[in-house]
Amino acid sequence: MTLAAQDLSIGVRLHDVSLALEPGKITAICGPNGAGKSTLLKAFAGLLQAHAGAVNLDDSNLATLHPRERAKRIGYLPQAHEIAWDVPVRSLVELGRMAHGDTRAEPVDAAIAALNIEPLQDRRAQSLSGGETARVLLARVLAGEPAWILADEPLAALDIGHQLALLRHLRAAADQGAGVVLVLHDLAHAMNYADRVIVLSDGRLAADGEPEAALDVSTLQSVWKVDAQWIGADGKRALIAR
Amino acid sequence: MNRAVLLFGLLLAIALPLSLLAGRVWLWPDATPNAAIILAELRLPRALLAVIVGAGLGAAGAAMQGYLRNPLADPGLFGIAPGAALGAVVALWFGYTASAWLLPLFALLGAGGAMALLAAIAGRTGGIALFTLAGLMVASLAGALTALAISMAPNAFAMSEIVLWLNGALTDRSWREVLLAAPLVGLGVLLLWRTGKSLDALTLGEPVARSLGVNTGALLWTLIAGIGLTVGASVAVAGIIGFVGLIVPHLVRPLTDSRPSQLILPSALAGALLVLLADSAVRVLPFVTELRLGIALSLLGAPFFLWLLIRMRRGLE
Numbered sequence: 001m002t003l004a005a006q007d008l009s010i011g012v013r014l015h016d017v018s019l020a021l022e023p024g025k026i027t028a029i030c031g032p033n034g035a036g037k038s039t040l041l042k043a044f045a046g047l048l049q050a051h052a053g054a055v056n057l058d059d060s061n062l063a064t065l066h067p068r069e070r071a072k073r074i075g076y077l078p079q080a081h082e083i084a085w086d087v088p089v090r091s092l093v094e095l096g097r098m099a100h101g102d103t104r105a106e107p108v109d110a111a112i113a114a115l116n117i118e119p120l121q122d123r124r125a126q127s128l129s130g131g132e133t134a135r136v137l138l139a140r141v142l143a144g145e146p147a148w149i150l151a152d153e154p155l156a157a158l159d160i161g162h163q164l165a166l167l168r169h170l171r172a173a174a175d176q177g178a179g180v181v182l183v184l185h186d187l188a189h190a191m192n193y194a195d196r197v198i199v200l201s202d203g204r205l206a207a208d209g210e211p212e213a214a215l216d217v218s219t220l221q222s223v224w225k226v227d228a229q230w231i232g233a234d235g236k237r238a239l240i241a242r
Numbered sequence: 243m244n245r246a247v248l249l250f251g252l253l254l255a256i257a258l259p260l261s262l263l264a265g266r267v268w269l270w271p272d273a274t275p276n277a278a279i280i281l282a283e284l285r286l287p288r289a290l291l292a293v294i295v296g297a298g299l300g301a302a303g304a305a306m307q308g309y310l311r312n313p314l315a316d317p318g319l320f321g322i323a324p325g326a327a328l329g330a331v332v333a334l335w336f337g338y339t340a341s342a343w344l345l346p347l348f349a350l351l352g353a354g355g356a357m358a359l360l361a362a363i364a365g366r367t368g369g370i371a372l373f374t375l376a377g378l379m380v381a382s383l384a385g386a387l388t389a390l391a392i393s394m395a396p397n398a399f400a401m402s403e404i405v406l407w408l409n410g411a412l413t414d415r416s417w418r419e420v421l422l423a424a425p426l427v428g429l430g431v432l433l434l435w436r437t438g439k440s441l442d443a444l445t446l447g448e449p450v451a452r453s454l455g456v457n458t459g460a461l462l463w464t465l466i467a468g469i470g471l472t473v474g475a476s477v478a479v480a481g482i483i484g485f486v487g488l489i490v491p492h493l494v495r496p497l498t499d500s501r502p503s504q505l506i507l508p509s510a511l512a513g514a515l516l517v518l519l520a521d522s523a524v525r526v527l528p529f530v531t532e533l534r535l536g537i538a539l540s541l542l543g544a545p546f547f548l549w550l551l552i553r554m555r556r557g558l559e
Contacts, residue, residue: 045453071455082447084311085500095443099455124500137446144454 003044003074003148003179007053013039014203016053023147023179026170028194030184030215032224036203037183038079038152044181045076045150071099075146079153079183081133083125089136090121096143111142115169131162138169148179155189167193191215191230191237199223246497246508254293254515261289261522266532287417292521293514294420295412295480298427298472300513301506303487304494305434308441308502309465310370313495314550316488317473320373321380323484325356326477327408328384331391334404346422346478353474356380361466370448373462410481410536412521419479430471431510437464438503445502483536485543486513492550 004020013036021027021044029037042048043055046062055062062070075096083092093111094103112121115135120128128136134154141149149170155163167189174180174195184190190197190211197214199207201223207214220228220239227242262285263269269285271277302317309315317323329352330345338344359380364373388408395401440461443451452458476483490513491505498504517535520542524533 042449047449047452067452067457068455071453074453076450076453078447078449080447082450084445084447085502087442087445087500091442091499091501092446095446095454098439098443140446 001147001179002056002058004056005040005043005053006056008040008043008050008055009052010036010039010043010048010050012203014043017200017203017205018053019198019205019208021148021179021181022196024174024177025195026174026180026182026193027196027198028182028184028190028211029198029200030187030190031200031206034202035200035223037200039203040198040200041150041152041181041183042076044148045074046070047076068099072144073146074148074150075141075144077137077141077149077151077154079156081130081137081157083133086124086126088121089117089123089125089128092125092136093121093139093143096140099144107145108143111139114142114172115139130157131159134158134162134166135169138166142173146178148181149173150181152183153185154182155184155186163189187215187220188237188239191239192235244498244504244508246494246504247511249497250494250508250511250515254511254518257515257518257522258289258293261292261518262286264522265525283416287420288412288415288521289518290420291412291415291423291479292518294423294427295476295483296486296513296515296517297510298423298430298476298513299483299486299517300490301431301434301510302469302472303489303513304491304502304505304509305437305441305465305468306487307491308505309437309444309461310374311444313492313554314488314547316485317469318482318484318487319381320377320469321356321360321384322353322377322470322473323477323482324381324384324388325359326350326353326474327482328352328388328391329355330407330478330481331388331404334407335391335395335400337396337400342416342418343422346419349478350426350474352384353470353477356384357466357470357474361463364462406534407481408536409534410477410483411532411534412480413532415479423475423479426471426475430468430473430475431506433464433468434472435506437461437468438506441502481536483517484540485546486516486539489543489546490516492546 001023002020005017008017009015017040029040031037057065057073093108097103112118115138117135117139120132120136154166170180194211197211199214199219206223207219217229220226228239229242230237231240232238262281269277269280306315306317307313326349330349333345333348360376363376392401392404395404440456443454443456448458490509494505494508494512498508520539521535524535524538527533
């Protein structure tokens with residue numbers, strides 16, 4: 001089970017990126033604004049056309065895969081939490097089953113239970129707070145039982161309690177075998193919670209590896225142009241300016 | 243089957259036979275002379291045409307609002323109705339009204355032309371902004387050409403015919419129009435109904451809908467075809483009847499769970515009911531000449547639109 005980019009170039013935003021994602025792990029994509037993080041994530045979700053190179057799911061090119069087949073295996077959570085109509089919360093979670101052509105209760109209930117949103121499922125979408133909406137929309141992705149979960153800044157606009165809870169849910173999904181890929185702005189979250197960090201700079205791969213190595217002081221200096229240092233123990237790191 | 247379908251289906255089943263009795267002359271089947279002929283040749287086709295036109299406009303409005311994720315969208319805004327009207331105006335301009343088939347045929351050609359233009363501009367990328375802009379441009383181009391045709395009408399008779407026709411009506415329609423519109427509107431409503439699931443996914447935005455497996459390009463083509471058939475056929479047989487597509491989904495939405503897929507069929511039924519009631523009302527109103535249905539619905543629709551805007555503003559405050 002692989003999801004890999006090969007010599008991938010998209011417009012002016014991404015140049016010659018080659019990397020293979022791993023199932024069962026949390027991979028964080030980091031980089032300054034405009035580095036191409038969301039573009040790379042959308043390309044992995046099959047939502048962008050490559051100008052050169054390709055994204056391959058197992059052995060098939062994502063661009064030639066039927067949209068429904070792709071949707072069964074890759075779940076995508078964008079940064080914007082758009083919900084146009086005041087629909088029932090449970091129907092939003094059920095949308096995750098769309099590619100499967102069913103609204104089977106079992107995976108929907110499992111996703112609702114995994115994110116502890118049972119009390120919300122009879123409410124309407126527009127009555128939800130920001131944190132509740134984030135959980136409901138992640139439940140929508142989980143209900144599709146995808147092999148890959150791609151989320152664009154899922155922690156943005158959430159308070160620290162909801163951020164940590166969401167990270168716990170994503171870790172649980174990775175522990176069950178899903179490949180979790182997150183665009184993260186908060187480098188401390190990437191350092192403490194990811195298994196692997198990919199750093200992009202100006203649309204190119206700047207670093208790739210375990211968090212300690214990919215986010216070392218010299219990378220912070222060369223990519224983000226900041227003079228900063230990590231403090232604290234393993235798994236509880238914080239970044240401060242020097 | 244949701245409760246809105248049941249409710250509007252039931253109301254329509256009650257209103258349809260009653261509407262046959264309403265008119266300048268109230269009809270009592272056992273007392274009015276020639277009641278059977280009046281019913282069979284005048285009132286029944288007119289009532290059925292009201293149902294067909296209303297159903298098409300209601301379903302088109304619901305699908306349009308679902309696709310654009312905007313409660314203020316109306317199928318009339320997107321070029322297909324003005325395109326159909328332009329086709330009909332061309333037929334009137336050249337005096338091609340001797341054969342009763344020619345005017346609706348020209349209107350359908352106009353609708354088809356507008357659809358083709360929309361599809362050519364916006365169909366390939368499937369983007370909502372491009373579709374909206376293209377629709378508005380097609381609408382304004384067709385509107386300008388219609389105005390040009392009116393200002394350069396060959397004679398005063400043609401001009402008054404065009405102006406009269408543009409204010410839609412169901413007066414003096416026969417089974418011919420029913421047979422023309424029914425299959426087209428039926429197919430159109432079916433196409434729109436089939437987009438329901440994809441429209442539900444669009445609730446979460448276009449990227450999510452695509453990630454869920456929705457082929458947004460195919461969705462746009464289906465919508466253009468569905469709206470072209472329903473609105474094009476409606477304009478072809480009845481002229482411009484505005485605001486039905488805008489009002490009806492708003493009347494129906496509170497009775498459903500707001501999912502676009504749950505709105506399309508009840509909107510078709512409610513649209514049928516609204517046009518049937520409005521057409522019965524204009525027949526009964528004691529004016530010297532019958533109030534045009536298009537004018538009546540605009541008089542009803544514009545204040546409704548304003549009320550909607552005020553309510554939305556209050557919601558924002």
